Amino acid sequence: MAAATDWSAKYAEMVNAERLRTHLAVLASDEYEGRETGMKGQHMAAAYIAEQFKNAGLTGPMPNSADPYQQHFNVEQVTWAEGNSLKIGKTSYKWLVDFYGLSDSPFAEETTVKPVFAGYGIEQPGYSDYAGLDVAGKDVLIALGEPTAPDGKALLSADGSPTKWGNDYRAKAQMAAQKGARTVFFVSFDPNTNFAKQAARLGPFISRPTTVMVTEKPSRTPSFFLAPAVALQLLGTNAADMKAYLAKINQTKQPVASKFKVLPMQVKAVRKRVPLETENVLGFIEGSDKKEEIIVLSAHHDHLGIQNGVVFNGADDDGSGTSAIVTMAEAFAQAKKDGHGPRRSLLFLSVTGEEKGLFGSEYYSKNPVFPMAVTMADLNVDMIGRTDVAHEGKPDYVYVIGSDKLASELKVINEAQNKQYTQLDLDYRFDDPADPNRFYYRSDHYNFAVNKVPVAFFFNGVHADYHKESDEISKIEFPKMEKRARLVFHLAWELANREGRVVVDSNKP
Ligand SMILES: [Zn+2]
Incomplete structure (x- = not known):
């Protein structure tokens, strides 16, 4: 055989x-x-x-x-379409210079937006920026970063190392979404952050088309980023008062109710699909x-x-x-x-x-x-x-x-x-x-x-x-x-x- x-x-x-x-x-x-x-x-x-x-x-x-x-x-x-704009009162701000967006946008038409200021936008045991705040269906304004001691150590972690809140805006965007927020406007008041430089560096990336699956709703919360000057005008305050406000949070290790009176702004940011x-x-x-x-x-x-x-x-x-x-x-x-x-x-x-x-x-x-x-x-x-x-x-x-x-x-x-x-x-x-x-x-x-x-x-x-x-x-x-x-x-x-x-x-x- x-x-x-x-x-x-x-x-x-x-x-x-x-x-x-x-x-x-x-x-x-x-x-x-x-x-x-x-x-x-x-x-x-x-x-x-x-x-x-x-x-x-x-x-x-x-x-x-x-x-x-x-x-x-x-x-x-x-x-992103051409002609995106942001106005507060008579002041007009420029896309990719004074503000930009990542992920999606509900502002296909010029929309009046009056965001709720939610401090650092953090919520964890013993610290909540959302206590007593109803943001469902609203837009929120959140400061990037987290409470820190004078020596730079994070106050919300046991060992002083930065937490996810300070490391990644997406953790905050996710929390805001969980609270029902429609969009988040972020701002960094950190004097070491150069917004203009950041916007210029990210510009080509933001302007490039992205390809996505056709889904019912966006996978990520629409997130916008504002230059500090824009946010300060929006909050009707100035850099010195903001610094004092954040210092008080650092001191007390607790969210502090702010006296800022948020102004309305007109936002247009169009996503072309x-x-x-x-x-x-x-x-x-x-x-x-x-x-x-x-x-x-x-x-x-x-x-x-x-x-x-x-x-x-x-x-x-x-x-x-x-x-x-x-x-x-x-x-x-x-x-x-x-x-x-x-x-x-x-x-x-x-x-x-x-x-x-x-x-x-x-x-x-x-x-x-x-x-x-x-x-x-x-x-x-x-x-x-x-x-x-x-x-x-x-x-x-x-x-x-x-x-x-x-x-x-x-x-x-x-x-x-x-x-x-x-x-x-x-x-x-x-x-x-x-x-x-x-x-x-x-x-x-x-x-x-x-x-x-x-x-x-x-x-x-x-x-x-x-x-x-x-x-x-x-x-x-x-x-x-x-x-x-x-x-x-x-x-x-x-x-x-x-x-x-x-x-x-x-x-x-
Ligand atoms: Zn491959």
Whole structure:
């Protein structure tokens, strides 16, 4: 009797450096303009990937669609409009000079606003700026910083170190939102803060369009920042009186009722929202006797686009993962044509919007073509073409993240496949919940994990060219990339063909 052929090894040969390079050379070329979500280059990338899936013989699983390989959805591009203004009495203040906003704004028309002054805007046991204050539906004015002793030590922490209130305006914005406030106007009376400089530095960032998911309400409380002179006029006071007021808080370590009489101001700050269409690309290979169960292989094809006239090609991030899943799709499709198709079904999912905030995988997970309950695993590949500093001059490796967090067996199977076929050094350091990088939460697999779908994330770590224009194909190490892609291929092959499905048996942090 002849030995059984190892078909997995045979078709893994199709996942090779040459094929990977062929796809990456297209996706990471300047013609694709850095593949920014909703922009021309991203649509081109989606079209290219869909065409590869089709050519390889995969089907498009989108139901009732003329374009069954693409899952289209809208995101919004949000920018501040021209002509934002703030007036107190006869004095007019300038946008990005005297005031600016972050996140959203309810002031699409010029609106009369008379904010409630809430001191430092702090609430914690033993100290509440909101005691006796009703701010529901109102706008609040809050001083940045926190009560401090003359030596600079924070008074609200046990050891004098700064608290979240002093460190991060968002803690205060969140508290104001919890109290029902509509917006928050922040001001710093710290003499070391130079508002004009800060506004000038933040200007380009504030003026740049941001891309967001279309949601019912903004995720963050609309927050505006005022120059001290604006706030002092608004409060009908002067710098000396304000200094005395804050000194009294520091002295008593308690909020102090102020005598400030807030004046009305006219505010106009318009957020322009333009819908942008974008799309995930889906290629499907139907299984045989276990076809109802789905294995997802995902990677994001979007990247950072063009910035200041320079194309960010994102060869590693995530041209590498995208090329890998396209190449794996070709190999699995060929195997099926030759009569060695998978028992379970495979979904190759090329998502958009990752760099903007995992939008494509979020959209898919909320609008799955195959229910999450029958999705057995997501193998996500994001950056597999380079070497990080920790592994320079060391044996070939890959970081594997999250593989035992929901299903302990997934990690065991991956290790067995690696031992048999690829012999990579599997680095699990980022599985440590204390690791500050939090990579487990930072790529598309996470939107599967939150739905209790076991995931494994394959990653080469960050390097000097990460999110830089220098993330180019010339720096990709194809032999390493081939090995990593083959490991994912062998893992997918085993998951698709083994008798039992991987079960969720743990819930590790
Ligand atoms: Zn990425």
